[in-house]
Amino acid sequence: xxxxxxxxxxxxxxxxxxxxxxxxxxxxxxxxxxxxxxxxxxxxxxxxxxxxxxxxxxxxxxxxxxxxxxxxxxxxxxxxxxxxxxxxxxxxxxxxxxxxxxxxxxxxxxxxxxxxxxxxxxxxxxxxxxxxxxxxxxxxxxxxxxxxxxxxxxxxxxxxxxxxxxxxxxxxxxxxxxxxxxxxxxxxxxxxxxxxxxxx
Amino acid sequence: xxxxxxxxxxxxxxxxxxxxxxxxxxxxxxxxxxxxxxxxxxxxxxxxxxxxxxxxxxxxxxxxxxxxxxxxxxxxxxxxxxxxxxxxxxxxxxxxxxxxxxxxxxxxxxxxxxxxxxxxxxxxxxxxxxxxxxxxxxxxxxxxxxxxxxxxxxxxxxxxxxxxxxxxxxxxxxxxxxxxxxxxxxxxxxxxxxxxxxxxxxxxxxxxxxxxxxxxxxxxxxxx
Numbered sequence: 001x002x003x004x005x006x007x008x009x010x011x012x013x014x015x016x017x018x019x020x021x022x023x024x025x026x027x028x029x030x031x032x033x034x035x036x037x038x039x040x041x042x043x044x045x046x047x048x049x050x051x052x053x054x055x056x057x058x059x060x061x062x063x064x065x066x067x068x069x070x071x072x073x074x075x076x077x078x079x080x081x082x083x084x085x086x087x088x089x090x091x092x093x094x095x096x097x098x099x100x101x102x103x104x105x106x107x108x109x110x111x112x113x114x115x116x117x118x119x120x121x122x123x124x125x126x127x128x129x130x131x132x133x134x135x136x137x138x139x140x141x142x143x144x145x146x147x148x149x150x151x152x153x154x155x156x157x158x159x160x161x162x163x164x165x166x167x168x169x170x171x172x173x174x175x176x177x178x179x180x181x182x183x184x185x186x187x188x189x190x191x192x193x194x195x196x197x198x199x200x
Numbered sequence: 201x202x203x204x205x206x207x208x209x210x211x212x213x214x215x216x217x218x219x220x221x222x223x224x225x226x227x228x229x230x231x232x233x234x235x236x237x238x239x240x241x242x243x244x245x246x247x248x249x250x251x252x253x254x255x256x257x258x259x260x261x262x263x264x265x266x267x268x269x270x271x272x273x274x275x276x277x278x279x280x281x282x283x284x285x286x287x288x289x290x291x292x293x294x295x296x297x298x299x300x301x302x303x304x305x306x307x308x309x310x311x312x313x314x315x316x317x318x319x320x321x322x323x324x325x326x327x328x329x330x331x332x333x334x335x336x337x338x339x340x341x342x343x344x345x346x347x348x349x350x351x352x353x354x355x356x357x358x359x360x361x362x363x364x365x366x367x368x369x370x371x372x373x374x375x376x377x378x379x380x381x382x383x384x385x386x387x388x389x390x391x392x393x394x395x396x397x398x399x400x401x402x403x404x405x406x407x408x409x410x411x412x413x414x415x416x417x418x419x420x421x422x423x424x
């Protein structure tokens with residue numbers, strides 16, 4: 001969700017996040033209930049067809065799977081050794097279909113729309129003391145500041161490297177923690193300055 | 201009009217602003233001073249981010265202590281580091297944040313988002329991840345995020361400190377074109393060209409309050 005969203009005008013882009021999340025949850029559960037390789041293969045092909053419907057390419061789909069390639073290899077090898085080639089293929093294809101389906105939701109849904117939907121759904125928990133707006137803002141902030149924290153860590157690492165401290169965890173962790181806390185204060189001020197009301 | 205009446209601001213034992221009283225009625229007001237002189241604290245008083253330890257700050261008659269929410273609606277604030285001001289992952293989402301806080305309807309949010317993106321030549325970046333923008337684009341986004349809330353006053357705390365010359369000029373041109381009252385705290389004295397009034401801060405006190413033609417040479421000499 002950090003920068004996965006691909007702008008578009010496809011039916012999947014137009015669909016509100018609620019139904020997409022529900023379909024993803026239902027399909028994900030169904031994938032774990034079926035024990036048939038052809039059905040899982042069919043689900044995978046259907047998911048890839050949905051990528052086309054969303055104006056995305058096979059390459060876009062493969063990019064979603066690439067970070068998990070080592071896990072696929074481990075699963076494939078382990079299942080092949082324990083249960084044979086059919087079950088190994090079944091497990092890996094099922095995992096791939098699940099990941100592609102979840103990625104498709106994030107690729108076709110703006111983070112703000114997703115957060116709005118989650119916030120609305122959390123309104124049901126208001127009687128339990130949950131403040132949906134606060135949770136929504138927390139998710140937004142997490143999505144926004146993960147790359148910023150990554151940049152801060154890189155900056156501090158480079159600075160410590162010039163001082164010969166690249167191997168010291170404390171020399172990196174401490175300045176990062178201090179800068180992050182200072183940044184958190186500034187962000188809180190900025191949110192307040194832009195009219196955010198935590199009681200809303 | 202902004203009215204500041206015998207304001208003192210202290211953090212614990214440390215007094216950062218001493219008995220300041222003045223009225224601000226001009227359209228372009230500059231605030232200058234050395235690091236730690238109190239200019240950022242003064243700027244933060246103006247939209248209620250910081251409340252005075254004693255005395256009062258009133259914006260068009262609204263006391264920042266009693267009417268904080270209304271004051272923040274009237275006074276937009278732009279911080280030095282835009283990275284800390286942009287709170288949503290993409291450009292359009294961040295622009296919508298302030299407007300959602302004002303409870304504006306969706307179609308109005310969309311219309312104002314389109315208008316401000318076009319105004320600052322950012323339309324192509326509508327769905328762009330905020331963390332991948334250049335420094336100048338981030339600061340323009342931060343300013344835009346405040347302007348879409350239609351404040352009557354815009355307070356900026358060193359908005360060009362982290363920018364190169366080209367982007368500094370871009371921000372200066374953007375500020376010059378604004379209809380709002382602009383109150384700008386800065387170390388860049390060139391930005392104050394054409395301003396109506398300049399306040400010079402030193403050790404928590406206003407040591408000069410004059411036109412740029414008089415205040416800037418005074419400040420430069422004091423810093424020598």
